[in-house]
Amino acid sequence: MATTATHGKSAYKPADVSPQRRVRSRYTVRLWAARHARFLERVYTLLADVFLKLHPLWQAVGYRRAERPVKAVEKVVKGFLFDCRMCGQCILSSTGMSCPMNCPKQLRNGPCGGVRADGNCEVEPDMPCVWVQAWQGSRQMAGGEAINVVQKPVDQSLRETSAWLRVTAQAAAEREAARADQAP
């Protein structure tokens, strides 16, 4: 039987939303997080300190073994607060606590040219643009100027890994290197 490849429109179109939106239809908490970016920045700073203090524990257990339980907690907490997509390279501190992976185009360096006059997304007209939220959130934060730093493309090999643990391991390594430099 001869078949004809047709890649045009089909009679069935599931929904006029992006894949991100399909897995999360509400974003109330995410908007709250951007509105309380300063508070969450303080919480994150405290959490990062605690994680760094626990570095000997992570080392004793093994970072690799700690990955699974820590990632599970991170996924639940950040999923609830930010609709986190577990990109593994968290830049919330640079984006006003608005996760850029919720942008239907997953832009990590500012909005596209299609933001609507009301500040909503061009792909999903009823959704506030994550980058408009990011800018407003960043204006409240002590480290808000970090929004101007150009972000690298997402390293796909880090998806579904714990950003918390990686940042901790990196901070511990930097601390040890600084100590080694200071040693007589």
Ligand code: SF4
């Ligand atoms: S930037 Fe990545 S790790 Fe951070 S909240 Fe968004 S998806 Fe999650």
